[in-house]
Amino acid sequence: xxxxxxxxxxxxxxxxxxxxxxxxxxxxxxxxxxxxxxxxxxxxxxxxxxxxxxxxxxxxxxxxxxxxxxxxxxxxxxxxxxxxxxxxxxxxxxxxxxxxxxxxxxxxxxxxxxxxxxxxxxxxxxxxxxxxxxxxxxxxxxxxxxxxxxxxxxxxxxxxxxxxxxxxxxxxxxxxxxxxxxxxxxxxxxxxxxxxxxxxxxxxxxxxxxxxxxxxxxxxxxxxxxxxxxxxxxxxxxxxxxxxxxxxxxxxxxxxxxxxxxxxxxxxxxxxxx
Amino acid sequence: xxxxxxxxxxxxxxxxxxxxxxxxxxxxxxxxxxxxxxxxxxxxxxxxxxxxxxxxxxxxxxxxxxxxxxxxxxxxxxxxxxxxxxxxxxxxxxxxxxxxxxxxxxxxxxxxxxxxxxxxxxxxxxxxxxxxxxxxxxxxxxxxxxxxxxxxxxxxxxxxxxxxxxxxxxxxxxxxxxxxxxxxxxxxxxxxxxxxxxxxxxxxxxxxxxxxxxxxxxxxxxxxxxxxxxxxxxxxxxxxxxxxxxxxxxxxxxxxxxxxxxxxxxxxxxxxxx
Numbered sequence: 001x002x003x004x005x006x007x008x009x010x011x012x013x014x015x016x017x018x019x020x021x022x023x024x025x026x027x028x029x030x031x032x033x034x035x036x037x038x039x040x041x042x043x044x045x046x047x048x049x050x051x052x053x054x055x056x057x058x059x060x061x062x063x064x065x066x067x068x069x070x071x072x073x074x075x076x077x078x079x080x081x082x083x084x085x086x087x088x089x090x091x092x093x094x095x096x097x098x099x100x101x102x103x104x105x106x107x108x109x110x111x112x113x114x115x116x117x118x119x120x121x122x123x124x125x126x127x128x129x130x131x132x133x134x135x136x137x138x139x140x141x142x143x144x145x146x147x148x149x150x151x152x153x154x155x156x157x158x159x160x161x162x163x164x165x166x167x168x169x170x171x172x173x174x175x176x177x178x179x180x181x182x183x184x185x186x187x188x189x190x191x192x193x194x195x196x197x198x199x200x201x202x203x204x205x206x207x208x209x210x211x212x213x214x215x216x217x218x219x220x221x222x223x224x225x226x227x228x229x230x231x232x233x234x235x236x237x238x239x240x241x242x243x244x245x246x247x248x249x250x251x252x253x254x255x256x257x258x259x260x261x262x263x264x265x266x267x268x269x270x271x272x273x274x
Numbered sequence: 275x276x277x278x279x280x281x282x283x284x285x286x287x288x289x290x291x292x293x294x295x296x297x298x299x300x301x302x303x304x305x306x307x308x309x310x311x312x313x314x315x316x317x318x319x320x321x322x323x324x325x326x327x328x329x330x331x332x333x334x335x336x337x338x339x340x341x342x343x344x345x346x347x348x349x350x351x352x353x354x355x356x357x358x359x360x361x362x363x364x365x366x367x368x369x370x371x372x373x374x375x376x377x378x379x380x381x382x383x384x385x386x387x388x389x390x391x392x393x394x395x396x397x398x399x400x401x402x403x404x405x406x407x408x409x410x411x412x413x414x415x416x417x418x419x420x421x422x423x424x425x426x427x428x429x430x431x432x433x434x435x436x437x438x439x440x441x442x443x444x445x446x447x448x449x450x451x452x453x454x455x456x457x458x459x460x461x462x463x464x465x466x467x468x469x470x471x472x473x474x475x476x477x478x479x480x481x482x483x484x485x486x487x488x489x490x491x492x493x494x495x496x497x498x499x500x501x502x503x504x505x506x507x508x509x510x511x512x513x514x515x516x517x518x519x520x521x522x523x524x525x526x527x528x529x530x531x532x533x534x535x536x537x538x539x540x541x542x543x544x545x546x547x548x
Contacts, residue, residue: 013534015530019293020290020294022547024365024368025372027346027369028381029381030378035547040534088367088371090298093362093367094362098299099302104302108301126435129434129435158400164438164442168438209393254395255399256289260313
């Protein structure tokens with residue numbers, strides 16, 4: 001099937017255009033897409049370069065390109081729109097109704113969502129990341145008293161990436177502790193965790209998925225055997241029930257979704273907003 | 275000044291509604307906002323709960339709420355829209371023109387942007403995160419031959435969070451190596467880095483900002499002294515010039531922007547899309 005070119009244009013990183021566009025194009029199962037991000041379009045020259053790139057993708061017999069953009073400046077939007085393709089821009093669509101509601105004109109300043117005002121947010125995210133690293137895998141500092149949440153689960157259930165995502169995205173202090181034979185065989189959590197029981201959150205995962213992930217890391221041995229994996233997950237589930245620890249099954253979710261579900265379920269407040 | 279309630283509604287995590295809404299409301303400098311995310315609205319009951327919450331925020335004398343939403347299902351959108359407030363929904367605005375262009379009806383399936391089809395992406399992001407952790411701060415494995423990019427810079431210039439963000443967001447294999455007295459005094463990089471020169475990317479930072487960050491970590495001693503910080507940054511800049519290493523000044527940018535600029539500048543391909 002012919003691929004259709006999809007462009008994400010931005011005067012900034014393009015993350016907003018990408019997330020917006022991605023959630024829209026995945027609604028159409030019958031299409032194949034070739035995705036390209038064109039970030040940092042902050043001058044008329046760069047806007048004209050983007051026009052050339054888009055026209056190139058849309059020439060002779062190709063499917064009409066789709067252009068998702070988040071260009072604040074009306075002049076740059078006007079240039080880009082001269083290219084071929086279906087153009088969808090969030091500022092085009094939504095700035096006017098907001099401006100009417102607020103009875104205020106937009107600043108048209110690019111990068112307002114980041115910039116110097118966000119130094120505080122940057123620091124918080126870095127501190128949260130350092131916290132996650134120092135408190136990864138039951139490690140070094142065990143500053144569980146200042147943690148917002150402590151993830152527990154068996155090895156390779158997704159604890160580390162989830163903690164790092166919570167830190168980088170939301171500035172949340174997330175520690176994690178691995179359930180190993182000590183806990184799994186006795187069914188008991190160490191007392192320093194029981195003291196923080198209200199902060200505990202479990203990660204579960206389907207046995208087959210866990211085997212697959214573990215095999216990537218260590219193909220041989222009991223670590224990824226069906227028997228071992230099932231034993232660990234069964235005992236971990238018992239611990240979650242025994243201590244009434246909420247948990248999420250990570251099998252079907254992306255890291256973003258797991259993180260979001262943890263915040264939603266625990267009520268932990270994010271320290272920064274994206 | 276009176277705060278205006280802003281809601282981000284989603285049948286998924288709310289990340290798309292947040293990034294969209296945030297880039298729009300920051301265009302209005304004269305407003306104060308109180309932001310609330312209501313994720314996982316995937317049933318009529320939850321949609322009705324959201325209506326109650328929004329109406330509560332918009333009652334008697336309060337400013338009209340603004341509601342950014344990404345609700346795929348038309349029935350849920352219809353319920354939510356019965357609440358007070360200005361409603362802006364990307365599916366409402368953009369699904370129709372896309373459907374016309376593609377000559378295909380949307381699936382209206384929620385969560386298409388994530389889900390099982392993304393197991394491969396999940397694995398890649400986890401592997402990239404493990405790579406970043408194992409190759410953080412010149413550490414353990416030094417698998418620089420499989421790195422996509424190797425960040426260098428002085429201590430606290432932002433290497434670790436940037437590497438982790440590149441891994442989690444884009445599945446990019448990012449290692450980092452700290453410039454310490456060894457390199458700064460001789461002006462020479464170790465040979466294992468020179469061999470990978472095409473992968474090197476520098477992080478610079480303003481002296482005052484670096485002092486501020488270092489003081490948070492270690493308030494006393496030469497580590498955060500004006501003299502030491504200026505020496506390190508001056509010598510690091512010489513190394514970037516000597517070896518013709520591209521670099522970005524991290525002072526004014528968010529982690530997202532730094533990461534995006536690195537990909538843009540190096541041409542490194544992301545292994546996954548958000």
